[in-house]
Amino acid sequence: MPQTTNPFNVEHQYQLFLERIKLSEAQMHPMQRIQLKQAFFGAWGQLLVCMRDDIADLPDETAFFAMDDMFIQVEQYWKAEVERYKATNQ
Numbered sequence: 001m002p003q004t005t006n007p008f009n010v011e012h013q014y015q016l017f018l019e020r021i022k023l024s025e026a027q028m029h030p031m032q033r034i035q036l037k038q039a040f041f042g043a044w045g046q047l048l049v050c051m052r053d054d055i056a057d058l059p060d061e062t063a064f065f066a067m068d069d070m071f072i073q074v075e076q077y078w079k080a081e082v083e084r085y086k087a088t089n090q
Contacts, residue, residue, distance in 0.1 A: 014040050 006012055017040060018024060025033050055063050 010041065010044055013044065 014037060028036065055066060058066060
């Protein structure tokens with residue numbers, strides 16, 4: 001796979017995601033690798049639809065707050081997942 005630093009390349013974003021969660025494709029079971037990539041691309045596509053159909057129609061300030069709220073929701077989700085993991089692995 002050619003390396004790219006194009007921030008608008010979805011494969012590049014997927015690789016950044018893997019780095020962020022400290023997981024490499026080589027570490028994954030082949031089915032996990034397929035399913036994780038499908039889930040990532042599916043979520044990315046849904047976000048693009050949301051940006052095009054919903055966020056783009058909002059006034060700038062409202063769009064900013066909507067995006068900020070979505071960031072907070074994702075952050076809260078992952079914090080809860082970490083806590084859940086810790087609680088089940090003690």
